[in-house]
Amino acid sequence: MTHLYADPVFQGHETPPGHPEAPERARAVSAALVECPQVTSRHLSLDPSAETNAALELVHDPGYIAAIEAAAASGGKALDSDTFVSPASYEIARRATATLLGATRASLAAEAEDSARQAFVVVRPPGHHARPARGMGFCLFNHVAVAAADARRAGLERVTVLDFDVHHGNGTQEMFWSQAGVQYVSIHGKGYYPGTGAEDETGEGDGLGTTLNVPLPSDTSPEDYQLAFASAMRRVSKFNPELLLVSAGFDAYVEDPVGGLGLAPEHFHWIGAELRAVAEACCGGRLVSVLEGGYDIGALGGLAQAYVEGQASA
Numbered sequence: 001m002t003h004l005y006a007d008p009v010f011q012g013h014e015t016p017p018g019h020p021e022a023p024e025r026a027r028a029v030s031a032a033l034v035e036c037p038q039v040t041s042r043h044l045s046l047d048p049s050a051e052t053n054a055a056l057e058l059v060h061d062p063g064y065i066a067a068i069e070a071a072a073a074s075g076g077k078a079l080d081s082d083t084f085v086s087p088a089s090y091e092i093a094r095r096a097t098a099t100l101l102g103a104t105r106a107s108l109a110a111e112a113e114d115s116a117r118q119a120f121v122v123v124r125p126p127g128h129h130a131r132p133a134r135g136m137g138f139c140l141f142n143h144v145a146v147a148a149a150d151a152r153r154a155g156l157e158r159v160t161v162l163d164f165d166v167h168h169g170n171g172t173q174e175m176f177w178s179q180a181g182v183q184y185v186s187i188h189g190k191g192y193y194p195g196t197g198a199e200d201e202t203g204e205g206d207g208l209g210t211t212l213n214v215p216l217p218s219d220t221s222p223e224d225y226q227l228a229f230a231s232a233m234r235r236v237s238k239f240n241p242e243l244l245l246v247s248a249g250f251d252a253y254v255e256d257p258v259g260g261l262g263l264a265p266e267h268f269h270w271i272g273a274e275l276r277a278v279a280e281a282c283c284g285g286r287l288v289s290v291l292e293g294g295y296d297i298g299a300l301g302g303l304a305q306a307y308v309e310g311q312a313s314a
Contacts (some may be wrong), residue, residue: 002038004310005103006030006122009095012110013125014086020258020295021125021138029122029291032301038312041116045123046102048094050264055101056094058149059142059175061133063075068093068140079135089125093140095125097147104147107286108154108243117285118276120248120308126292128169128247129194137167137194138295144247144290145175148182157181160241163188164229164271165249165292166259168197168213172247176221180203183212183239185232187225189252189261190215210239218260225252233278244279244287247312250294250303258295263298265306272310287311 011023032077033039056065071077071092101174103119110116127144129137146157161176163169165187173196175253176182176238203211203221212235236244250268251259279287294300 001040001118001155003041003043003103003106003116003119004033004122005043005045005099005119006033007099007182009045010092010122010124012088014088015084016205019084022297023292024122024159024297025124025300026124026291028301029304032305033120033308035235036305036308038308039067041307042127044147045095045099048091048098052094052098052101055146055150056141057143058153059132068135069204070264074102083135083138083140085140085314089140091113096127099123099142100143100147101150101289104151104243104245104288107288108151112307117287118311119288120304121288121290123291126290128163128165128172129167130171130237131174139171141172142175144245147288148176148245152181156242158183158239158241159184159243159245160236160239161245161247162275163245163247163249163292164252166252167193167249167263167293168215169206169247170194170196173197173211176207177203178207180210182208183210183241185236187214187216187229187232189259191219192259200211216261220261222262222264225261225263225267226270229274233274236278239245240282242283242286244275244283246275246287246289247292248289248304248307249292250300250307252302253294253296255299256294256296257292257294265302267312268303269306269310272307273313276311
């Protein structure tokens with residue numbers, strides 16, 4: 001069973017009309033998961049604090065954090081043609097990070113029988129493209145990377161970040177490129193934005209071998225996707241993480257207007273079951289997911305619900 005963290009406040013991050021990363025995304029996922037029988041408890045967002053900024057500085061340059069704050073205070077700005085800071089974006093992005101931090105810490109503190117070990121955190125703006133000193137790809141702060149770094153700071157030796165967004169999480173990869181304690185695994189579309197994530201990108205130094213990229217061509221069948229995903233999960237099991245964090249992007253859905261990789265709701269159900277099985281085997285069921293991409297507003301809530309239902313079925 002899953003704890004849900006969702007709050008209307010995340011709809012306050014504004015993007016231009018027609019932008020795919022719209023407030024309706026968070027609304028659709030939250031509404032679907034509130035009605036999901038596998039969700040045992042609902043939480044609102046958590047207040048950011050000075051501690052949130054200290055955690056952000058584990059992966060982000062302090063000057064970049066200050067620049068996002070200043071951009072919001074001045075009325076907002078475009079970081080690039082896709083990525084926008086609105087007047088409320090700094091506080092909302094910090095709140096998103098604080099909420100994922102809280103959900104992750106609750107998972108780590110939970111007893112074996114406590115459903116708080118599994119959580120789904122519905123936030124925006126998303127995070128996995130955000131680099132140490134640059135926002136891009138709709139992302140301002142890299143929430144999942146902050147949570148992984150915070151867990152390592154708390155004493156965990158091995159954390160896995162599994163990213164099934166159809167777009168490669170270049171920011172997360174960069175942040176842990178040379179670190180042995182965080183495994184980054186990405187299953188994504190080959191040649192899709194941002195163009196990173198080739199198979200030979202495997203880390204360096206102490207982190208050599210802890211990055212695993214699985215780029216899949218656009219004509220990959222769902223069956224081949226599942227085979228590739230299952231193979232990647234064997235690598236995760238071998239790493240034997242103490243915590244599994246998931247960048248849950250639903251833009252591999254067959255009709256997604258920004259991505260698309262042939263997947264249907266039943267495949268996201270299968271992904272949820274696979275991840276829960278690995279989490280149970282490796283890290284006491286500690287599995288915390290955060291919303292990344294997924295831009296078919298009509299389908300998005302159902303895809304997230306299928307994923308959560310899959311976790312419960314494992």
